Amino acid sequence: MVKVPAVKRRKLTPPTTDGEDSPSTLDNAPQTGSFFKQASSWNLEQDYESRPRKGTKKDKESTRLPIKTSDGLVQQVEVSEEAKEESDLEWLGADDSEEEVVEEVKKPTIPMRQQILEAKEEMARIALMLNEDPEENAGAFKTLAQFGQSQNTTIKKLALTVQLAVYKDIIPGYRIRPLSEDDMETKVSKEVRKLRAYEQALVGTYQGYIRELSKLAQSGRSGASRDGGPSLGSVAIACACSLLTAVPHFNFRGDLLKILAGKLSTRKVDGDFVKCRETVETLFQNDEDGTPSLDTVSILTKMMKARGYRVDESVLNTFLHLRLLSEFSWKASTNHVDKPSKEDGGFQGKKLKEKRVFRTKKERKLVKERKVVEKEMTQADATVSHEERDRMQAETLKLVFVTYFRILKMRSPNLMGAVLEGLARYAHLINQQFFGDILEALKDLIGHAETGDDVEDEGEEQDAETTRNLTREALLCIITAFALLEGQDAAQAKSTLSLDLSFFITHLYRTLYALSLNPDIELSAKSLHLPDPNGHSVPLPTANNKINIQTTTVLLLRSLSSVLTPPLAARAVPPLRIAAFTKQLMTSSLHVPEKSCLAMLGLLGKVAKIHETKIKALWNTEERRGDGTFDPLGMEVEGSNPFATTIWEGELLKKHFCPAVREGVKVMEKNILGLR
Known part of the structure; x- marks a missing residue:
């Protein structure tokens, strides 16, 4: 038989008697007693009632009444918990999300004065950093340009002026050309690569700055702003004028000229208009190679043609500040330029003899060697530049003559004085083959003055400021006709020119009596006139005329001097x-x-x-x-x-x-x- 293992029996604790306590019982007796004392005061039913129930949305009781559908069925309307929560939140005014509420609470409101002060300090720091080492801080250009996108007008003005000062200081004395594909593939040193990266960054940000100026200048907000200072448009035009005067050789010169031409195309003469006109005159006077003048004249002539030559007279008078009057000596017309032949020895005249200074033999040798070196340097440096400058000035002169002749043909009322004065000033540069066309146009103008016809385009209203004074125009035509003859060389004029100016002389003779009875003979076209007390406050015909600034007496004496006291070559x-x-x-x-x-x-x-x-x-x-x-x-x-x-x-x-x-x-x- 298999022996069965004996069953283990647990040792049971003997029951305690009333007088004996176990050690564990004795230890926990105070805690257990306090627990039961607290539990006796608990209201378990009330805790259970107040405890939130867990269940699905279907188990929730609907408080809405049932509705009857179009099919006749009665249905219970169920309201979703999300809609209920949204309605509760809407009623409580808590539509915004918690994130937005937190963000609004954290973001403080900075006063406007403090914002402007902080922007000033930051822009000053960036500008100082760029002036010290622009190549190392090329990325600061974009940071500075971001201030120009601010919504605050004051900060935007400050950004434009700070960028202007920075660009005027760091722009190099040469024009930066764009890199081609071959240049990009060519291996260069680290310094050259760094310089190229800086130049491209400079050109890119400078182009964006010019575009911003153009956009602000075309916004039409010129003059003074609400706070009494200049508006954004005026600040942009001033920056463009300053850049064109300071760095006319740099890139995007044409964009700057378009900003000025856009302002000069208006008939309203204000502070910005005068600033643009003076900038163009300064550019003409300081131009040495002829390229900026050619670009400026080209843009101005295109603008005048697009406007139908309805521009202010002072815009056309800017052509009188070109250096052609003192430097250029060739003869030109609207499509031809006469270059001096080699037999004539060019246009260089004889030089005056200098006073002889005593020098030792060693000093004379040094001076001679220095002159040889200077001559070689001059020939190597200026031969091409002289030819290029002459070519540029010739093209500029042709554009000026084309503009003058078109206005002469159109008989633009407010520009006739400026055109005739300009032709008289440029008479020594006009080709003799061009004389016939000019004289015919002048005779046509005098013919209209004699008949009193003032032909105007149909459908166009005659403005008060375009009132024509045919008498003054006729005098200007006579002065211009004689100036053409006087501007030519005496020898060539006597041998080749056969101009008949008797038509102009006869017209001047017939108008002397009428001019002597003119009550406004000592008043210019721009003089202030008092209203006629017997004319019901109707202004005189010459009150709003814009032909010329010289008085009728001065024009008459200039004409008589040309007829009665001509040069020595024509004293017959x-x-x-x-x-x-x-x-x-x-x-x-x-x-x-x-x-x-x-x-x-x-x-x-x-x-x-x-x-x-x-x-x-x-x-x-x-x-x-x-x-x-x-x-x-x-x-x-x-x-x-x-x-x-x-x-x-x-x-x-x-x-x-x-x-x-x-x-x-x-x-x-x-x-x-x-x-x-």
Whole structure:
């Protein structure tokens, strides 16, 4: 039989008696007693009732009434917990998320003054860092440009001016060209690679700065802002003008010129307009190689053509500041330039001899060697530049003549004075083959002045500031026609030119009486006029005219000087012409104001000195031979028969109320009567 193991029996603790306690019981007795004492005060039912129930959304009781559908079924409307929570939150005003609420609480509100102060300090630190070492801090350009995108107008203005100062200081004296693919593939040293990276960063940020200036300048917000300072548009235009004056050789010069041309295209002359015009004039005067002037003239002429030549007169007068008037010596027209031949020896004149200075033999040797080196350097450095500058100036001159001739053909009212004055100033640079076209245009203008026709385009309203003064235009045409002849060389003008200017002389002779009766003869086109008290406050015709700044008397005397006292090469003036004009001027002196009378007598005194033998018969009847009557209103100068009359106006002028007029008549007659 298999032996079965004995069953183990547990040792049971004997039951305690009333007088005995076990050790464990004795240890836990106080804790157990306190536990039961607390448990007796518990309200377990109330805790269970207040405990949240766990269950699905379906188990929740709906407090809404059932509805009856269109099919006749009765359904219970169930409300989702999410909608309920949203409605509760909406009722409590807690629509924003917790993150947004926390973010709003954490973000403090900084005062505007503090923001501007911090921006100033940061921009000053960046600018100082760029000025010290721009190559090492090329990334600071973008940081500085980010301030220009601020919503605060003051910070934006400060950013524009700070960038202007930085660029003016660090822009190199050469133009940075873009890198080609071959340049990128070529292996270069570390220094060259660093320099290229800096130059590309400079050009990129500079281009963005120019675009920002262009956008602000075209916004139309010019003048003063609400706080009394300049607006963003005015600040942008000022920055563009400063850059164009300081660094005209650098990249994106054309973009800067477009900003100025856009402002000059307006008819409103304000502070920004004047600043742009003065910048263009300074650019013309300081240009040495001719390229900036050519770009500027090209952009201005395109702008004028696009605007239909409806621009301010002062914009066209900027052409008179070109260095062509003093440096260029070739003859040009709208499509041709006459270059001097080698036989003529070019355009270089003879140099004056310098005063001889005593030098020792060693000093003379050193001076000679230095001159040889300087000559080689000059030839190697300036041969191409002179040819390039002459070519640039020739192209510029052609663009100027094209603009002048187009305006002359269009008869733009407010630009005729500037065009005719410009042609008179550039007369020595005009090709002789171009004379015929110009004279025909001038004759056409004088023809309109005689007939009084003022042709205007149909459908266009005639502005007050474009009122034409045909008399002044005719005088300017006469001055320009004679200036063309006087501007040519005397030898060439005598041999090759055969210009007939009798048309202009006849028109001047016929208008002398009308001009002497003009009450505004001593007022310029831009003089202030008082309203006529008997004309119901209607302004005079010349009140708003913009033709020229010179008075009618000055224009008349310039025309008479060209006719009566021409240069020495053309002193062959017929006696009948001199006598007829002298008689007309003496008669006109009786009707003009005091200052104009003095000016005419001064001109007659000069004529008497030059042509005394030709006009002395007007004072002495015994020294002339002829008969007939004098025709002061004749259509021809030579047909008026001036020697049939005498100068009797001098006796009246001797009793003039002005002592200077009386003295002027005596001086003039002393030269004439002293010949006997």
